[in-house]
Amino acid sequence: MATITAAMVKDLRESTGAGMMDCKAALTENNGDMQAAQDWLRKKGLSKAAKKAGRVAAEGLIGALTSGAKGVLVEVNSETDFVARNEQFQGLVKMIAQVALHNGADVETIKAAKVGDVTVETAISDAIATIGENMTLRRAASLEVSKGVVSSYVHNAVVEGAGKIGVIVALESAGKTDELAVLGRQLAMHVAAAKPLALDPAGLDPVTVKREKDVLADKYRQQGKPENVIEKIVDSGLKTYYKEVCLLDQAFIHDSGKSVAQAVKEAEGKVGGPIKIAGFVNYALGEGIEKQESDFAAEVAAASGKK
Secondary structure (H helix, E strand, O other), X not given: OOOOOHHHHXXXXXXXXXXHHHHHHHHHHOOOOHHHHHHHHHHHHHHXXXXXXXXXXXXXXXXXXXXXXXXXXXXXXXXXXXXHHOHHHHHHHHHHHHHHHHHOOXXXXXXXXXXXXXXXXXXXXXXXXXXXXXXXXXXXXXXXXXXXXXXXXXXXXXXXXXXXXEEEEEEEOOOOHHHHHHHHHHHHHHHHHHOOOEOOHHHOOHHHHHHHHHHHHHHHHXXXXXXXXXXXXXXXXXXXXXXXXXXXHXXXXXXXXXXXXXXXXXXXXXHOOOOEEEEEEEEEOOOOOOOXXXXXXXXXXXXXXXX
16 A cells, blocks of 8 residues: 655645545556556545536636637536636636637537647536536537638627637738737727627628518508508618618727728728628627526525425
């Protein structure tokens, strides 16, 4: 039987982030073998993670990372907002964004990618075991252009590159990249604030457009307008709608006297060439996740054995 020293426990704790007693037990169970003890803890962590997998994870962080003409967004969810302020969790989100930048935005590909000796999926499970909350890599997106830049903006940033809202915008241009980057960040800020649904009307979901047309038409039918008049009013109403939800048609938040399209056209002089918005992605933390309502007082009473 190997002697388990305090130094061995300390080394294992530093390399795994597990608790001191767990580290001592792991070393004891594996006769002082450090690698076997790490594996033992990982397996134990996976067991813990499985128990937490059913919990709703709708908090967490959006991570944004760009490198020249490429950029990514990732959403990593946790159960509570407290975890978003945990340095280990923040590091996990940044690591996942880095992996996505090099491996693409497919979630399963990211999970399977290796970081050191472990996969991203194992790193997430290890973080679940250490921090004690369910966590999931929910989604990822990437943009890339052959010439130009991809810029990002994070709103309500908890740490650099990670916050509650993340946006990336891709600009295609052979012009000056430094000027493009400035414009790209302004546009990313605009997207975060104005929340466009598409670049232009052609990019809108036909179902969304039909719903808007039907709402407008029904509104004026109830007012007794004739059908030929309704058709013209609906066409006019759709143009107003496009200005609200299409990026190029929206009033630019940095200069409301211009549309985004006009602002981009004017920027071509500084950039030194034509500019095309090749795409944008806007992630808001937890959007679309059905959150469970909890009675905190009841949970505390239950934990203490009271009714």
